[in-house]
Amino acid sequence: MNMHPEIDRDQMTPQQAIEILQQGNERFVKYGKHQYDMLAVRDELKDKQHPFASILSCSDSRTAVELIFDQNLGDIFSVRLAGNVASTLAIGSLEFSSQYLGSKLVVVMGHSNCGAVKAACDHFKGGNIGEIIQMIDPAVSQEKSEEDNRTSSNPTFVEKVCWQNVNQQIENIKNQSEIISEMIEKKEIGLIGAVYDLATGHVQFDL
Numbered sequence: 310m311n312m313h314p315e316i317d318r319d320q321m322t323p324q325q326a327i328e329i330l331q332q333g334n335e336r337f338v339k340y341g342k343h344q345y346d347m348l349a350v351r352d353e354l355k356d357k358q359h360p361f362a363s364i365l366s367c368s369d370s371r372t373a374v375e376l377i378f379d380q381n382l383g384d385i386f387s388v389r390l391a392g393n394v395a396s397t398l399a400i401g402s403l404e405f406s407s408q409y410l411g412s413k414l415v416v417v418m419g420h421s422n423c424g425a426v427k428a429a430c431d432h433f434k435g436g437n438i439g440e441i442i443q444m445i446d447p448a449v450s451q452e453k454s455e456e457d458n459r460t461s462s463n464p465t466f467v468e469k470v471c472w473q474n475v476n477q478q479i480e481n482i483k484n485q486s487e488i489i490s491e492m493i494e495k496k497e498i499g500l501i502g503a504v505y506d507l508a509t510g511h512v513q514f515d516l
């Protein structure tokens with residue numbers, strides 16, 4: 310069954326949504342895959358959806374949010390773009406889930422060893438990938454603590470840019486979305502950053 314039916318979801322606070330994700334991630338770290346009854350849920354959700362969280366994350370094949378937060382169909386409104394960049398279309402998707410689907414929380418989630426972040430660290434240019442890299446560039450410039458090796462061959466630099474990028478995309482959302490900013494002000498939704506560790510499976514929230 311769906312773990313978060315509509316009536317429970319509507320009464321949920323943003324903080325409770327964070328806790329549900331944290332608990333799901335703990336289960337994933339400990340046990341890996343959980344087997345849900347997707348057939349029953351698929352039937353239940355055929356006419357409507359009531360996700361409790363919206364997550365902007367990287368398209369990386371290792372960061373499927375339903376798996377790493379141990380959630381079922383219908384629980385997470387997932388927006389995925391390389392480098393978890395908050396493009397206009399990504400922000401529009403988050404506005405849709407927050408305003409019209411009643412999702413209580415927006416998470417911007419980066420991850421360790423992200424190819425898009427590493428490409429930005431190395432000032433990659435080319436094709437439409439360049440548009441994504443341009444959206445990560447400000448995070449590279451704002452990370453000033455690493456002075457010596459500011460390339461993807463420096464894991465510390467990459468990790469710091471990853472967090473900086475999460476914060477940068479959160480700023481983009483706040484600056485470009487009146488809908489989301491107003492909902493945050495009214496405490497109808499929360500907005501939080503997080504980074505997923507590919508090696509351990511653990512998600513660190515920016516609490």
Ligand SMILES: [Zn+2]
Nearest residue numbers: 367369423424
């Ligand atoms: Zn990535």
